[in-house]
Amino acid sequence: MSKLTDLPKRILIGRALRSDRLGETLLPKRIALPVFASDPLSSVAYAPGEVLLVLSVAGVSAYHFSPWIAAAVVVLMFTVVASYRQNVHAYPSGGGDYEVANTNLGPKAGLTVASALLVDYVLTVAVSISSGVENLGSAIPFVVENKTLCAVGMIVLLTLMNLRGVKESGKLFAIPTYVFVAGVFAMIAWGAFRGLVLGDDMNAPTAGFEIRAEHSGLAGFALVFLLLRAFSSGCAALTGVEAISNGVPAFRKPKSRNAATTLLFMGALAVTMFCGIIGLAMATDVRMAENPARDLLRDGAPVGAGYTQNPVISQVAAAVFGDGTFMFVVLAAATALVLFLAANTAYNGFPLLGSILAQDRYLPRQLHTRGDRLAFSNGIVLLSAAAALLVHLYGADSTKLIQLYIVGVFVSFTLSQTGMVRHWNRHLRTETDRARRRHMIRSRAINTFGAFFTGLVLVVVLLTKFTHGAWVALLGMVIFFVTMSAIRRHYDRVAEEIAAPDVPGDDAVRPSRVHSVVLVSKLHKPTLRALAYAKLMRSDKLEALTINVDPEETKALREEWERRGLDVPLKVLDSPYREITRPVIDYVKRLRRESPRTAVSIFIPEYVVGHWYEHLLHNQSALRLKGRLLFTPGVMVTSVPYQLESSEAAKLRARKRAEWNAPGSVRRGPVNNARDKDRDRAANRK
Structure with missing residues (x-):
């Protein structure tokens, strides 16, 4: 029987690997970039659209704020990247934000960060897969008609790919990620050349549409709130940045330096693509609406429920390359594929963090062990199940799911950078070398600014997204926190109970x-x-x-x-x-x-x-x-x-059941009842 079940397992995930081959699974930078940075790189496919969707509430006139929002996102991206470069050098063990917060701020802060990251990883899979299905659905109607089924199918496929091991899945993901990056850069370069040099008039498919503003003429606090909400939606471009700090052990040596270099590359690529798409969207007059069937007007009339609103990147590609051209098709296919593969960031971060939490007795110990292919198989399966459930509940709608997004990641950003400030303060008390002190002071300044900026963004995100779905993410964090605390208390109680005494008993x-x-x-x-x-x-x-x-x-x-x-x-x-x-x-x-x-x-x-x-x-x-x-x-x-x-409770329950159904009690019961009835009948006769 074991051979029958083992055969399909080997076909799907391959032969088991020896423990001493773990070093062979370590990643070079060219593979680590698509493995750990596919999420922030691919988020440029939907983050610009989220900015325009929010601004559309005030009408087309609010679109001129989008470059300023993009500039704020760029500053935040470089701040986070610079801050995490300090993290990977100071904490290369792979604990990432959890280890930083746990070491410097205490176990409760560490558990809060862990809860936030676990929720964020699940949402990363759900949002990336759902967005990929929507992009693919613009070309294949069947996908749109069966969004949830296709999304769950992609989750299953990604699960099997990751169960084969990090290095093998990284090789599969590298090609589409690099094709996507090259396609976006080609689109930005060709669009800039056509607009600035050739003077061509490039128009998006929605350039002739009008937007019915839900709140026209916003000013004062209402306008500020709208801009802050658009900024918080644009911050989706930062999701996944922390995954590299969690995945340092998966890099080849020197691990910290390679991880820091990969962080820098990722930040530069993501910022350039994000700004380029925003700029081209403005130049090609892209129009987006939160409720396109009602608020997008064509020739003065609503487009209706039959209209499918394509993503910003798809509309920009149609304007720059031409709808249906070879480059348009290549970029559309690469975008859909890289959005599917962006979930791989979570497939590398969630199982590794789950393993560390299991080692610290916050999660079941089964999550700490590696599977046949030296991947944390139990964590991969758990992540897939949670993401599939979320996709099913929200109907694979990325617009709904993204409202739950980025709350957790900014909780971890803020606590991590605050912990790094504590880290440098502690080391500065004992360090006497001047050169090292100067380096620590500079690093502390970077982390201090990062903590302040990300904390400010966290407040903005909570204020602008709470009623739009962020409360669900916060509820998930609370559930994770309470559950992991209960598991830790149980393991601690058992460890204390079974600890071997120094004096034989x-x-x-x-x-x-x-x-x-x-x-x-x-x-x-x-x-x-x-x-x-x-x-x-x-x-x-x-x-x-x-x-x-x-x-x-x-x-x-x-x-x-x-x-x-x-x-x-x-x-x-x-x-x-x-x-x-x-x-x-x-x-x-x-x-x-x-x-x-x-x-x-x-x-x-x-x-x-x-x-x-x-x-x-x-x-x-x-x-x-x-x-x-x-x-x-x-x-x-x-x-x-x-x-x-705890077995005493089971013993008491068993004793009560034994007294209630003791041997022979079933036979005695009817006899006693019969005697009682005989006495009652005799009394009635008298």
């Missing part, structure tokens, strides 16, 4: 001889109890067995084993593919082959928990291992339970 009492194989993951109370119980079995040989999945944890286990002076030999089996079950099965079979008449007894420490959700957090490896060992001839499997405090 009841769990470590040395009994008489026994032979067995005791499976060990860590040295704690359940392990000590299993060793003590195994000694009572009076077998010929006793040994402890652990699987080397994480070399650092294995080294720590050996040192603790030697420090405690345990008289049971500890055997370590290497597992290059990070498997637990197969090395144990192979070892047991080898013991049986060497001595066929010897029965092998396996002792597995297990937690006894009292709530259903705790089963999801514990004993998963033990259950899989027992299922395989039970079918191995000549092998006895013994579970050594360790009752956690």
